[in-house]
Amino acid sequence: MTLDIKICGLKSREAIATALEEGASHIGFIFFEKSPRHLEPAEAGLLRDAASGKAKVVAVTVDADNAALDEIVSVVRPDMLQLHGRETPERVEEVRQRYNLPVMKAFAVREAGDLDKIEPYKGVADRFLFDAKAPKGSELPGGNGVSFDWTLLARLDESVDYMLSGGLNAGNIADALAVANPAGLDISSGVEDAPGVKSQQKIREFFRAVRAAV
Numbered sequence: 001m002t003l004d005i006k007i008c009g010l011k012s013r014e015a016i017a018t019a020l021e022e023g024a025s026h027i028g029f030i031f032f033e034k035s036p037r038h039l040e041p042a043e044a045g046l047l048r049d050a051a052s053g054k055a056k057v058v059a060v061t062v063d064a065d066n067a068a069l070d071e072i073v074s075v076v077r078p079d080m081l082q083l084h085g086r087e088t089p090e091r092v093e094e095v096r097q098r099y100n101l102p103v104m105k106a107f108a109v110r111e112a113g114d115l116d117k118i119e120p121y122k123g124v125a126d127r128f129l130f131d132a133k134a135p136k137g138s139e140l141p142g143g144n145g146v147s148f149d150w151t152l153l154a155r156l157d158e159s160v161d162y163m164l165s166g167g168l169n170a171g172n173i174a175d176a177l178a179v180a181n182p183a184g185l186d187i188s189s190g191v192e193d194a195p196g197v198k199s200q201q202k203i204r205e206f207f208r209a210v211r212a213a214v
């Protein structure tokens with residue numbers, strides 16, 4: 001079983017190097033000012049070259065307008081855009097066409113009905129990302145370190161290409177993979193010592209736990 005693994009919210013060369021050494025398929029940069037993981041496009045542009053030819057660079061945005069995306073795409077040169085807000089199917093299509101880049105559309109999941117929301121995005125988004133709903137009081141639509149009920153994913157058609165995220169860590173990834181059948185995993189808080197501060201040791205432990213589980 002080959003699983004894509006995206007380490008998200010990276011901000012330092014050291015953490016990127018560790019993620020790549022361990023075999024990350026994707027590295028994510030966050031462009032959302034309220035996040036402790038936020039980077040300016042110029043900062044991400046300097047970091048992204050480390051991943052060239054090794055992993056796909058994913059730019060994570062939340063209801064970004066064209067001006068913001070224009071800057072991110074030209075300065076960071078991402079391989080993929082992750083839309084983590086309330087983007088409509090029409091907006092996802094517009095973004096794909098405008099930048100000629102694959103788009104991963106994020107959905108917040110708490111109950112079965114939340115998965116029905118992907119229907120109008122099928123054939124539009126290149127991949128889905130299922131995350132937990134933000135807890136009350138959080139200003140972040142992602143990166144909250146909270147899991148959802150993975151058994152809900154059993155209702156998905158096998159053809160749905162998705163990454164699983166939300167509160168994953170070295171301690172629960174075996175349980176998650178026993179229940180869900182994702183094409184990829186996406187993790188942020190679970191490999192941090194503090195919000196926005198990645199731990200090289202936790203990154204290594206996460207990969208070790210994934211290898212043991214598959």
Ligand SMILES: O=C(O)c1ccccc1NCC(=O)[C@H](O)[C@H](O)COP(=O)(O)O
Pocket residue numbers: 008009028030032035036037060061062084131140141142143144145146165166167168186187188189190
């Ligand atoms: O991580 C953030 O700060 C963030 C902020 C705004 C939108 C999305 C964000 N993260 C997106 C991701 O892809 C995270 O990896 C995903 O939500 C999982 O996070 P975690 O539960 O901390 O592992």
